[in-house]
Amino acid sequence: MLHYTTEMHEAVHVPHTHDPHIEGHFESTETVRDIVIGLSDGLTVPFALAAGLSGAVASSHIVVLAGLAEIAAGSIAMGLGGYLAARGDAEHYVSERQREEREIIERTRDEEEEIYEIFEQYSVDRASAAPVLNALKQNPAAWVDFMMRFELGLEEPASNRARRSALTIALSYVAGGLIPLLPYILVKDNFAALKLSVMITLLALAIFGALKGKLVGTGWLRSATQTVLIGGAAAAVAYALASLLNTHPT
Numbered sequence: 077m078l079h080y081t082t083e084m085h086e087a088v089h090v091p092h093t094h095d096p097h098i099e100g101h102f103e104s105t106e107t108v109r110d111i112v113i114g115l116s117d118g119l120t121v122p123f124a125l126a127a128g129l130s131g132a133v134a135s136s137h138i139v140v141l142a143g144l145a146e147i148a149a150g151s152i153a154m155g156l157g158g159y160l161a162a163r164g165d166a167e168h169y170v171s172e173r174q175r176e177e178r179e180i181i182e183r184t185r186d187e188e189e190e191i192y193e194i195f196e197q198y199s200v201d202r203a204s205a206a207p208v209l210n211a212l213k214q215n216p217a218a219w220v221d222f223m224m225r226f227e228l229g230l231e232e233p234a235s236n237r238a239r240r241s242a243l244t245i246a247l248s249y250v251a252g253g254l255i256p257l258l259p260y261i262l263v264k265d266n267f268a269a270l271k272l273s274v275m276i277t278l279l280a281l282a283i284f285g286a287l288k289g290k291l292v293g294t295g296w297l298r299s300a301t302q303t304v305l306i307g308g309a310a311a312a313v314a315y316a317l318a319s320l321l322n323t324h325p326t
Contacts, residue, residue, distance in 0.1 A: 106237065108291065110158060110244040115284055117154060118252025120307045122146055123277045126256050128314030130270040132322040136260040139269070143260065147253035155246030162238035169230050176220045176228075187223065188213075194226050255280050274311065281307040 122143050129139045180187045188209060195205035212219040224230045234240070259272035282300045289299025 106162075106234075106241065107244055110241050111248045112288055113158070114151075114154060114245040114248025115252040116303075117150065118147070118249035119255060119277060119281055119284065120310055121150055122253035123256035123273070123307055124310040124314040126260060126273055127270065127311035128318040130266055131315040131318035134266050136264055136266045136269050139260045139266065140257060143253070143257040147250055147257070150253065151246040151249040154249050155242040158245040159238045159242035162233065162241040166233045166237060169224075169232055172228055172230060173220060173224060173232075176223045177216075180216060180219055180223075187219075190223070190227055252280075252284075270315075274308075277311075278304055278308060 125146050126139050126143050129142055133139065176187075191209045191212070192202050192205055195202075195208070212222055224232075256273045256277040259269040259276065260266075263269040263272060281303045285300035285303025286296040288294075288303070289296040292299075
């Protein structure tokens with residue numbers, strides 16, 4: 077008996093040699109999405125504007141002034157748009173939650189059937205789902221949380237989500253917009269500044285696109301190529317139109 081007990085004791089204390097399973101999925105948070113939105117537009121719009129103005133005027137100073145004005149206006153507009161969108165999401169969540177709170181009281185049978193229907197989507201029969209339903213009925217707040225998440229697909233927004241979204245988008249827009257303008261600030265020759273702006277902005281777009289592709293899992297090369305093509309095409313069209321439509325006085 078002593079020998080058996082010793083073996084059991086040793087077996088219990090055998091160290092666990094298996095490596096823990098660590099999920100490697102990337103969750104695209106609201107902040108990351110806001111940064112992507114701000115940087116994407118911030119790199120593209122001022123770049124196209126600067127290129128277009130370069131095709132119409134010969135002064136880097138004018139390009140810088142117009143570019144800074146656009147960045148200021150664009151960052152405010154984008155930030156306000158992000159704020160309103162986040163506020164709308166929060167108000168929608170509150171409205172839907174209040175409706176669910178009423179329905180679990182006024183239409184209890186219908187809500188119970190919706191629970192069964194949700195589990196049926198995962199091939200869980202009614203008998204297996206019944207204990208979960210009974211547990212949820214003992215906790216109305218958890219029942220509402222469950223319906224919000226699995227019936228409506230809604231997550232509760234953070235309390236300061238709207239302000240944070242507005243600030244993140246606006247600052248990202250400013251950061252992106254200053255990149256194509258930097259050569260015009262440092263170089264007086266307008267054409268030389270344009271060439272330098274094209275090079276550094278396309279490089280920035282490629283890096284941004286590659287990072288975005290890596291984060292969201294769409295492939296860094298594909299994402300970088302798409303980002304560069306979109307930004308480059310916008311700048312090229314703006315420059316061509318400005319050059320074509322510009323008329324110099326005789």
